[in-house]
Amino acid sequence: MPRPPFYADGIRFECQGSGKCCTSRGTYGYVYLTRKDQLRMAEYFKLTLKDFLRRYCGKKDGHVHLKNPEDFPELKNHPVSDCIFLKNNACSIYEARPEHCRTWPFWPEHMSPKAWNKEVASFCPGIGKGKLYSESEIREILARSEE
Numbered sequence: 001m002p003r004p005p006f007y008a009d010g011i012r013f014e015c016q017g018s019g020k021c022c023t024s025r026g027t028y029g030y031v032y033l034t035r036k037d038q039l040r041m042a043e044y045f046k047l048t049l050k051d052f053l054r055r056y057c058g059k060k061d062g063h064v065h066l067k068n069p070e071d072f073p074e075l076k077n078h079p080v081s082d083c084i085f086l087k088n089n090a091c092s093i094y095e096a097r098p099e100h101c102r103t104w105p106f107w108p109e110h111m112s113p114k115a116w117n118k119e120v121a122s123f124c125p126g127i128g129k130g131k132l133y134s135e136s137e138i139r140e141i142l143a144r145s146e147e
């Protein structure tokens with residue numbers, strides 16, 4: 001029988017508005033967008049999908065992602081490692097934000113004790129606070145991340 005995951009008793013998490021997960025670090029260099037994200041965000045900006053993709057997105061290994069600040073001359077004073085939509089530690093497009101952001105911190109690549117401690121618990125102030133996510137809720141969120 002497989003061993004229960006380290007989150008078998010659930011994990012408490014509540015966003016504290018630190019904006020830390022909106023800053024690229026090491027391998028976490030991009031915010032990826034699903035097709036649904038692209039359509040929702042294009043509508044939010046009142047752009048056609050084509051224009052939204054041209055203005056805000058790039059592609060890596062076949063996956064669409066948000067461009068980084070250096071791609072926008074008007075963002076020359078924006079911290080280079082911050083998401084283009086992060087303003088004063090808050091997401092300026094919160095209602096339209098991508099699934100990648102909605103599913104933080106429960107990303108498949110975080111769900112080993114080592115990765116969790118290194119990539120999440122050590123710097124996200126929302127861990128251990130607020131709502132208790134049960135194992136099944138975490139699994140549901142992980143499944144969404146993998147869509």
Ligand code: SF4
Pocket residue numbers: 021022023031083084085086087090091092093094097098101
């Ligand atoms: S889109 Fe919003 S929530 Fe997602 S990384 Fe950028 S600022 Fe953060």
